Amino acid sequence: MSSDSDLATQATCNDASTCKRYAVQKGYWNDPYISHMVKSVGSRKPPEINRGYYARVESVWILIKKFIHATERKCQIVSLGAGLDTTFWRLCGEELSPIRYIELDFPNVTMRKVQTIKSKTLLTQAFNTSENDTKIETSSIISNKYSLLPADLRDIELVEKQLKLAQIDFTIPTLFLTECVLVYMSSKNSNAILKWVTTNFENCMFVNYEQVNMNDRFGHVMIENLKSRDCDIPGVDVCESLESQRKRFQENGWDQVNCITMWSVYSILPQSDVQRMERLEFMDEQELLEQLLTHYCLCWATKAGESFNLKEIEL
Numbered sequence: 264m265s266s267d268s269d270l271a272t273q274a275t276c277n278d279a280s281t282c283k284r285y286a287v288q289k290g291y292w293n294d295p296y297i298s299h300m301v302k303s304v305g306s307r308k309p310p311e312i313n314r315g316y317y318a319r320v321e322s323v324w325i326l327i328k329k330f331i332h333a334t335e336r337k338c339q340i341v342s343l344g345a346g347l348d349t350t351f352w353r354l355c356g357e358e359l360s361p362i363r364y365i366e367l368d369f370p371n372v373t374m375r376k377v378q379t380i381k382s383k384t385l386l387t388q389a390f391n392t393s394e395n396d397t398k399i400e401t402s403s404i405i406s407n408k409y410s411l412l413p414a415d416l417r418d419i420e421l422v423e424k425q426l427k428l429a430q431i432d433f434t435i436p437t438l439f440l441t442e443c444v445l446v447y448m449s450s451k452n453s454n455a456i457l458k459w460v461t462t463n464f465e466n467c468m469f470v471n472y473e474q475v476n477m478n479d480r481f482g483h484v485m486i487e488n489l490k491s492r493d494c495d496i497p498g499v500d501v502c503e504s505l506e507s508q509r510k511r512f513q514e515n516g517w518d519q520v521n522c523i524t525m526w527s528v529y530s531i532l533p534q535s536d537v538q539r540m541e542r543l544e545f546m547d548e549q550e551l552l553e554q555l556l557t558h559y560c561l562c563w564a565t566k567a568g569e570s571f572n573l574k575e576i577e578l
C-alpha cells in the first residue's frame with residue numbers, strides 16, 4: 264500500500280513529463296517519443312520554466328552521450344526514479360543505445376509506463392528483438408536491451424534484486440541517473456544508494472539533478488510548494504548547498520565529484536543552440552530565470568574514472 268505522500272511523489276512524474284512534452288512541442292529540443300509516452304501538454308508554461316527544462320534535459324543528455332562515447336557503448340545505464348522519461352528511446356533513435364538500459368520506479372508508475380509502451384509499436388520495437396527475449400508483465404518489462412522494473416528505492420535490497428533480474432553486469436562501466444528523485448528520500452536512503460553503487464561497481468558514474476540553495480527565501484517557497492501538494496521531501500537537508508551535495512558523494516566512495524548550479528550550466532551549454540532556443544519565446548525577466556536556475560544543480564561523479572577517462576567527462 265502506498266502512503267499519501269508516496270502517491271504525491273509518484274505524481275511528480277506527471278509534472279516532469281508534461282513540462283517536457285510542452286517544451287518539446289514548442290521546439291526547445293527534439294524528442295520524437297515523448298508525445299507517445301505522455302498524452303497531455305497541460306496548461307501554458309512560462310518561458311523561464313521551458314528554458315529551465317531545456318537546460319536540465321540538454322545537460323543530462325550531454326553527460327550521457329559523453330559517457331557512452333568514452334565507453335564505446337560497452338556500458339549500462341540505470342535510471343532510478345525514471346518516471347515517464349524517454350532517454351532510452353532517444354538514444355536508440357541516435358544509434359547510441361548502451362548494452363543495457365534499466366529503469367526503476369514505484370510499481371504504480373512502472374505499471375502505467377508498461378501499459379503505454381505495450382500499446383505503441385514505436386516504443387516496443389526499440390527493444391523487442393527477433394530473439395524473442397522480452398518478458399512483459401503488468402508492472403515490468405525485462406529484455407536484453409531494456410528493462411523497466413518496480414522498486415521502492417528506499418529498499419536497497421529490493422533495488423539490488425530487481426537490477427539482478429534485469430541481468431545487470433557488475434563488471435562493465437555503468438552510469439546511474441537520478442533526475443529530481445533523491446530529494447524524496449532521507450539522506451540515509453540516498454547515501455545507501457550511492458554507497459551500494461561504489462561498493463558493487465568497478466567503473467561507474469552518477470548524474471544527479473535536483474534542488475540546491477534551499478536555505479534562502481526562494482528555497483523556502485519551493486519547499487512550501489512541494490509540501491502543499493503533500494509531497495514529503497526528507498532529503499531536502501542535502502539540498503542546502505553545492506557543498507552538501509558534493510559531500511554526499513565524497514562520503515560514499517566517489518573519487519571525482521563535480522557539482523554546479525543550473526545557472527552555471529546554462530552559461531556553458533553549447534551557445535549556438537542556446538541562442539536558437541532563446542529565440543523561440545520572448546522572456547521578459549532574466550532575473551526570474553537566474554533565480555530559478557540557482558536553485559537547481561547538476562552533480563556528476565565518478566569512481567575509478569581513469570579506466571575509461573570517465574573522470575575527464577565535462578559538460
Ligand SMILES: C[S@@+](CC[C@H](N)C(=O)[O-])C[C@H]1O[C@@H](n2cnc3c(N)ncnc32)[C@H](O)[C@@H]1O
Pocket residue numbers: 272273274275276279280343344345346347348367368369372414415416417441442443444447448
Ligand atoms: C519528479 S519525477 C522525475 C521523473 C524522471 N526522473 C524525470 O526527470 O522525468 C520523480 C520520480 O521519482 C520517483 N521516485 C521518488 N522516490 C522514489 C522511491 N522511493 N522509489 C521509487 N521511485 C521513486 C517518482 O515515482 C517519480 O517518478
